Amino acid sequence: MYKKVGKIVLIVGALCLVFILAIGFIKDRKDTNEVTAQGNAVETEKDNKEQENDSKEEDNNGVKELRLSEENLLLKIGDKYSVEVEGLLADGSLIDLTDDSKLLSHSNNEEKISIEDGEIVVLDSAEADDEATITYVYENISATINVKVEAAEEPKKEEPKEEPKEEPKEESKEEPKEEPKEENNESDQNNNYNSNDKTVMIDEDGKQVVTNPKDIHVLVNKQRNLPSDYVPDDLIKPDIKFSFTHEDPKRYLREEAAHALERLVAQAKEEGIEIVGVSGYRSYKRQETIFNYNVNKRGYEAANKVSAKPGQSEHQTGLAIDVSCAGVNYKLQEKLGELKEGKWLAENAHKFGFIIRYQLGKEDITGYQYEPWHIRYLGEDLATDVYEKGLTYEEYFEQYMLNE
Numbered sequence: 001m002y003k004k005v006g007k008i009v010l011i012v013g014a015l016c017l018v019f020i021l022a023i024g025f026i027k028d029r030k031d032t033n034e035v036t037a038q039g040n041a042v043e044t045e046k047d048n049k050e051q052e053n054d055s056k057e058e059d060n061n062g063v064k065e066l067r068l069s070e071e072n073l074l075l076k077i078g079d080k081y082s083v084e085v086e087g088l089l090a091d092g093s094l095i096d097l098t099d100d101s102k103l104l105s106h107s108n109n110e111e112k113i114s115i116e117d118g119e120i121v122v123l124d125s126a127e128a129d130d131e132a133t134i135t136y137v138y139e140n141i142s143a144t145i146n147v148k149v150e151a152a153e154e155p156k157k158e159e160p161k162e163e164p165k166e167e168p169k170e171e172s173k174e175e176p177k178e179e180p181k182e183e184n185n186e187s188d189q190n191n192n193y194n195s196n197d198k199t200v201m202i203d204e205d206g207k208q209v210v211t212n213p214k215d216i217h218v219l220v221n222k223q224r225n226l227p228s229d230y231v232p233d234d235l236i237k238p239d240i241k242f243s244f245t246h247e248d249p250k251r252y253l254r255e256e257a258a259h260a261l262e263r264l265v266a267q268a269k270e271e272g273i274e275i276v277g278v279s280g281y282r283s284y285k286r287q288e289t290i291f292n293y294n295v296n297k298r299g300y301e302a303a304n305k306v307s308a309k310p311g312q313s314e315h316q317t318g319l320a321i322d323v324s325c326a327g328v329n330y331k332l333q334e335k336l337g338e339l340k341e342g343k344w345l346a347e348n349a350h351k352f353g354f355i356i357r358y359q360l361g362k363e364d365i366t367g368y369q370y371e372p373w374h375i376r377y378l379g380e381d382l383a384t385d386v387y388e389k390g391l392t393y394e395e396y397f398e399q400y401m402l403n404e
């Protein structure tokens with residue numbers, strides 16, 4: 001009897017084993033198949049996309065490469081940041097893709113640094129030194145940006161800065177580009193300037209070019225151009241915080257302005273106001289790129305209101321810098337003027353030798369819309385006098401400096 005039961009158990013056991021093995025085998029095969037199928041699917045999809053891309057290059061706006069406004073970002077917990085994404089076209093021009101519905105983005109550390117409505121958001125779960133790589137994808141083109149979480153407000157010692165280089169290398173040594181030709185039709189606006197003015201001369205294109213680019217008091221605007229090859233020879237990096245972390249020529253200012261800015265930022269900090277550098281020195285070539293980009297994006301008229309033509313930007317003097325604060329996400333927005341940081345700047349910048357160069361309501365005189373973020377170094381005496389008289393620098397120049 002026992003023998004018989006034993007035999008049955010054995011047989012049933014064996015059958016079960018065979019069954020289990022068979023299922024296992026089938027399952028394995030199925031998994032493998034699935035993986036292969038998925039792999040194929042991905043590849044096929046990619047092929048299709050590539051083909052699609054080849055065949056409808058125009059639908060794709062011909063974008064060849066993505067350019068991001070930042071490569072590295074240092075953000076605090078709770079910060080939100082919107083990166084500007086541009087597409088480089090075959091002809092070298094750029095188009096804005098920031099709000100393009102085809103632009104996708106994702107983070108490799110979603111639980112700490114995520115994307116919400118296209119903005120990078122540092123979640124409360126993040127800690128100092130957490131990092132994420134954000135990938136932007138447009139069709140089959142991608143670009144990445146690294147985000148690092150900065151320690152919260154606790155006053156920590158600034159890391160020692162490297163010795164400032166004499167001048168930004170790539171930008172300062174480059175050959176000056178030829179001046180854009182079709183844009184010289186504005187010289188007829190210059191008649192309001194006294195012909196005794198020794199600070200300008202007329203070049204062969206009929207354009208006014210300043211003769212004193214190195215002068216701390218130089219007046220540069222839409223009538224008065226800097227020489228296209230002018231590069232200040234005393235550019236240094238002010239020891240202040242910037243809205244970006246990478247090395248960049250826009251960190252630089254002329255020495256005197258840089259130290260004045262350090263004092264301004266330090267005094268602000270003492271009063272509980274954090275002011276951050278966004279963009280200082282800008283070469284002729286860089287300004288040319290920016291202006292052409294804006295012409296592409298907005299058309300010539302609008303571009304001329306929001307950006308300077310090459311040679312007409314105060315940033316090329318190394319005496320002007322755009323600044324911002326956390327309240328406007330370190331962007332250059334008019335709202336800055338209503339925040340405590342913007343108000344502090346407007347009331348105190350002159351004490352450190354700076355003026356708010358493009359005032360509200362003075363657009364017709366300066367040629368620029370209101371820019372509460374753009375400060376220009378003139379030295380304490382002159383800046384204070386301009387401030388106290390309540391004039392734009394154009395008005396002050398004409399009334400007080402021209403006939404001296």
Ligand SMILES: [Zn+2]
Nearest residue numbers: 320321322374
């Ligand atoms: Zn500016």
